[in-house]
Amino acid sequence: MATSADKKQEVGEGETLGLATLACHAGSDPRRWTSRDVIPPISMATTFLLDDPSDRSGFLYTRVGNPTRRSLEECLAAVEGARYAFCFSSGLAALLNTTYLLRAHDHIVCSADVYGGTYRFLKNCAARMALDTTNVDCTDVGKFQKAFLPNTKMVWLETVSNPTMKVLDLKALVSVSRQRAPHAIIIVDNTFLTPYLHKPLECGVDVVMHSLTKYINGHSDVLMGSLALNDPKLADELRKLQNYMGAVPSPFDCFLTNRGLRTLEVRMLRHGDSALQVARALESNPRVERVLHPGLPSHPQHKLAIELLTKGFCGVFSCYVNGTAQQTKDFMNNVKIFALAFSLGGHESLIELPREMTHSAMTEEERQAIGITDTLVRISIGLEDPRDLIRDLEQALLLAIPNPKD
Template sequence: MAEQGFLKQKPGFATIAIHHAQEPEKWNSAAVVTPIVTSTTFKQPAPGEHTGFEYGRSGNPTRNVLEECLAALDGGRHGFTFSSGLGATTTLLGLLKAGDHILSGDDVYGGTNRLFRNVAAAMNIETTFADFTKPEEVDKAIKENTKLVWLETPTNPNLKIADLATISKIIKNHGQHIIIVVDNTFLTPYLQRPLDFGADIVVYSLTKYMNGHSDVIMGATVINDDELATRLRFLQNAMGAVPSPFDCYMVNRSLKTLALRMEQHKKSALVIAEWLEKHPKVTKVLHPGLKSHPQHELAKKQMSGHSGVFSFKHSGGLQESRKFLSSLKVFTLAESLGGYESLAELPSVMTHASVPEPQRVELGITDSLIRLSVGLEDTEDLIQDLEQAFSASF
């Protein structure tokens, strides 16, 4: 099958997810499941002295367990959680100052694009968008004041793959001061570990696969560098975009099944992508696990397979897309991705509506591009649902 030939899985992933930083001996009760500590403040033995915790924004026992576990899953030393994925991205902007330059991938999550174009620009931080599938473009786009490089691989929603090792080498040749950030939301550390390929920071919307149950909004970053981690720990506390203890408990719970869930997402999505590729109404399927994907061979070198998110283009236009999406019965028409339930959406008017139209046109985010997030339902039921939607729409 097309999924064969990908990078071998890192050993011990599921064991780390279940046990790391959450030994029952850490708690007086010896609870096997990490307790939820809801207290916003902690008693101090003397003024200005504390036993590890002082105020809930600055640190929380439940949150600390999750952060340590997340770091271990990515092979990193430091983990940080935030109130949302965009909360993590906004906090990372705190590493910059007026006059700095961001080099970003052109095909990124619409919220990231909006944050850079509107919010960062208002802080006098300039952003250039480049095609990261072309390393020579990246090399040319770096400026003297470039301080942050932001990329997704695979991208959202076109599933383009960037060569992480090559890109990292190019950027570091321009100076070690440039911070390389990789949004790894689509794959999770189960399928890709950007730190292994030269990234400085890995960022996640934990809302998606890491939580996987569509009931928590949260973000995270993982870092190896101690100095950078110290800066980010200060910003996490100073800017205050932190998650609740209960949400941290929920994500920590969900990590226990991440390996199992990603295996099923991976398998089901590939079967559906192969089916779509043969459908008479489909003109293109964008899935890195297919041999037809332009960066399929590159994907196999840095990924351990692909998740349940991919896109396809059909032969119709906006009218057919609307009818198709409204006709789905098992897939739910909704934004987001990575949950146990299958979702379908139209990026041009939903997740990427905030991207300027000229940029959408240039990227190929047309009204015939549909993004799927394949969940954990029976694969045959999902295929039948897509088939009946095609029949109702064309």
């Protein structure tokens, strides 16, 4: 764990700095190291020298704390606008740690259309811990309000849902949560948007979660998750859980993620701009039935999206193919630049079929209820030339669906 309390002294006391500046410098003061490295060195040590048995002034054991991890955690806290940040070995490990803030028979309110891994964990693992979850369409504030029970202790949301790209009125949901369950912990998975596009803590939530595997690392070579927050008591609990449960990332992975974080802003600008270009092209293609991108006027929450996301949109969107289930698979198999693969947010463009991949653990009834059909495709736009990506998708669609439906 790290606090961002001392980072201002490193990058300019009392200054208001932009995200790009904080990403480049927070937690990385060369004066910390005797070698004066301008980037944080990789500390592979598992244990550290003490002055005496009661010495707790520095690092003790790398599960408890590590210099390279501390640098990353301080930088994450800075860019998120948080006082504290904690890194874990995966996004799901971060989710697991949050459930240990609860007690048996507590209740969780969760978005109906969340990341498939979140759904699987809450249904198959949290349930074994006697934690009950209600999944609800959070675009309907009335339904959201009715989902609360007397024992609701946690609310789990995604500002932009995965994979149906629904946009939530986060401030309204926070207001309802505080009224219905004043002591419930409100957590937002901000993986899709990153702190460059959206800072949920400013909307009043308690904890922001990230799969750092995705945009923040940005190169598809690290598995890691994080939690960021401001409440000192909650931070103390998470600090203990991080230590007691031991699901911490390696120093080398922390180094790689810190390196990826340096370029977050410029990458998000390119991801977002390219994705909107590709989405517009697909929306005009007769072989695509519908495109789900919050930046398009056709999106049901477009007005809310442009009010909430003033800096733009991420590189992920979804679409319904205007064809059969088999033609949808043929389309995905025909792409040349895109990789048919899980995940998102890397420099390379990916394509996936949620029904059979990320959300296969849901029942068919559950998938249909939230719009995950056998023709829904999720697309993650990388850093390639968007003109090449458009041509690739168009040729793949043409091969798969020579005669589209009217």
